[in-house]
Amino acid sequence: MAIEQKKVVMDADGIDRSLTRIAYEILEKNKGVENLVLIGIRTGGVYLANRIQKKIAIIEKVNVPTGILDITFYRDDLARARKKPHPEKTDIPFGLEGRKVVLIDDVLFTGRTIRAAMDALIDFGRPKLIQLAVLIDRGHRELPIRADFVGKNLPSSRDEQVSVSLTEKKGQDEVVIERSF
Amino acid sequence: MKLAKKDILGIKDLSVEEINLILDTAESFVEISTREIKKVPTLRGKTVINLFFEASTRTRTSFEIAGKRLSADTINISASTSSVVKGETLVDTARNLEAMNPDIIVIRHSAAGAPHLLARMIRQSVINAGDGFHEHPTQALLDMMTIRNKKGGFGGLKVAICGDIAHSRVARSNIYGLKKMGAKVAVAGPATMMPRDMDKMGVEVHYHLEEAITDADIVMMLRIQTERQNQSIFPSLREYSSYFSLNKRNIGLAKKDVIVMHPGPVNRGVELSPDIADGPYSVILDQVTNGVAVRMALLYLVTGGES
Numbered sequence: 460m461a462i463e464q465k466k467v468v469m470d471a472d473g474i475d476r477s478l479t480r481i482a483y484e485i486l487e488k489n490k491g492v493e494n495l496v497l498i499g500i501r502t503g504g505v506y507l508a509n510r511i512q513k514k515i516a517i518i519e520k521v522n523v524p525t526g527i528l529d530i531t532f533y534r535d536d537l538a539r540a541r542k543k544p545h546p547e548k549t550d551i552p553f554g555l556e557g558r559k560v561v562l563i564d565d566v567l568f569t570g571r572t573i574r575a576a577m578d579a580l581i582d583f584g585r586p587k588l589i590q591l592a593v594l595i596d597r598g599h600r601e602l603p604i605r606a607d608f609v610g611k612n613l614p615s616s617r618d619e620q621v622s623v624s625l626t627e628k629k630g631q632d633e634v635v636i637e638r639s640f
Numbered sequence: 641m642k643l644a645k646k647d648i649l650g651i652k653d654l655s656v657e658e659i660n661l662i663l664d665t666a667e668s669f670v671e672i673s674t675r676e677i678k679k680v681p682t683l684r685g686k687t688v689i690n691l692f693f694e695a696s697t698r699t700r701t702s703f704e705i706a707g708k709r710l711s712a713d714t715i716n717i718s719a720s721t722s723s724v725v726k727g728e729t730l731v732d733t734a735r736n737l738e739a740m741n742p743d744i745i746v747i748r749h750s751a752a753g754a755p756h757l758l759a760r761m762i763r764q765s766v767i768n769a770g771d772g773f774h775e776h777p778t779q780a781l782l783d784m785m786t787i788r789n790k791k792g793g794f795g796g797l798k799v800a801i802c803g804d805i806a807h808s809r810v811a812r813s814n815i816y817g818l819k820k821m822g823a824k825v826a827v828a829g830p831a832t833m834m835p836r837d838m839d840k841m842g843v844e845v846h847y848h849l850e851e852a853i854t855d856a857d858i859v860m861m862l863r864i865q866t867e868r869q870n871q872s873i874f875p876s877l878r879e880y881s882s883y884f885s886l887n888k889r890n891i892g893l894a895k896k897d898v899i900v901m902h903p904g905p906v907n908r909g910v911e912l913s914p915d916i917a918d919g920p921y922s923v924i925l926d927q928v929t930n931g932v933a934v935r936m937a938l939l940y941l942v943t944g945g946e947s
Contacts, residue, residue, distance in 0.1 A: 531668075545664070548668050549668075
């Protein structure tokens with residue numbers, strides 16, 4: 460019989476505080492909002508990017524351009540996938556040439572999504588730099604990739620599931636770690 | 641949801657869910673063609689052979705661009721430059737191509753059923769780019785994508801398809817598709833260009849253009865094949881166009897927000913008057929743009945995925 464262990468590792472307040480801190484860190488590291496753009500990776504990253512955009516708007520009174528990236532076309536497992544992942548729309552209505560791009564995702568795990576995202580971004584022009592912000596870094600990297608801004612480092616084992624649920628995708632704000640035996 | 645088929649041979653074999661999956665997937669591919677760098681690595685290392693036994697610019701170019709924008713290697717073979725002129729049969733040509741291990745073969749052939757024969761013979765995915773008077777599924781899919789974009793869906797729409805219905809694979813594929821998606825279809829054409837059992841396809845049959853286009857949401861004009869003139873199905877282009885051309889005078893019979901479609905190439909002044917072809921109702925160029933996205937979606941959906 461399968462026994463499931465479920466633990467909430469971050470609640471709504473925790474997520475909000477982390478995002479506030481990340482917003483300040485982004486501004487500190489980039490010395491303001493000049494040339495700054497945010498790109499959220501579908502789907503979780505998109506909501507987080509919008510929230511960080513709002514926080515930056517409160518602090519700096521500027522709406523930083525924010526785009527949406529779907530990385531399906533750049534995945535490295537397409538040829539092997541049994542079921543074709545359904546691509547959603549990418550929407551980056553501004554040029555990336557010379558911009559400081561902050562890529563935003565909910566969970567950083569193997570790093571393969573971020574590799575695909577970076578390849579995709581470079582097809583939109585040559586950014587001045589790309590930084591990475593994630594709500595959760597759970598380790599187990601398979602590629603040499605690290606995040607510049609991290610909400611929470613969460614040591615986990617490979618057979619555990621880390622999921623970020625957000626109010627925007629019909630849930631409550633919380634980060635849950637699950638393990639099934 | 642996954643496409644259950646190895647091949648795309650006709651709209652008749654597709655379910656409503658599959659049509660929706662293809663159209664939804666195509667929407668996500670539209671953006672790639674608007675980029676400065678119009679290329680993604682999705683089908684890198686895949687080979688697409690365009691095997692065209694009939695003349696084509698639009699469809700062949702569209703498939704070629706779709707493949708190239710997905711980084712597939714695309715090879716075009718047209719009958720006039722292939723071993724077909726040396727007398728090789730379709731099956732032998734296909735077997736030889738198969739031996740070179742392509743991933744997808746796109747075929748256009750003047751014989752109905754040629755793509756189906758190919759699909760049975762070879763392991764690779766086959767996409768029908770038009771077979772005889774039978775089907776032209778990718779054209780119907782791009783037409784449906786255009787209609788869905790402009791009208792938000794299919795339910796309750798009246799679509800008038802006008803012209804040489806009997807010799808039109810575009811009409812046949814669209815009728816199968818539009819009926820499945822919940823639209824009403826009316827067809828109009830001269831009696832010599834109307835198949836005898838047309839009403840059995842579940843469409844309204846008219847012999848006057850005006851009857852079919854009255855209150856239509858969409859008017860789809862078919863290309864009159866001028867090479868058939870004097871083949872006893874119609875006396876002259878002039879006579880045909882006086883009865884079956886869509887123009888300023890009769891377009892008013894359709895709904896105010898009607899859209900006018902044409903699979904191309906347009907015979908200006910024959911089935912479409914120039915002011916209609918270039919006018920505000922015309923979505924002919926949207927059809928062409930959507931064609932690339934639909935073909936990208938199909939190449940994406942049929943490749944790989946083997947267990």
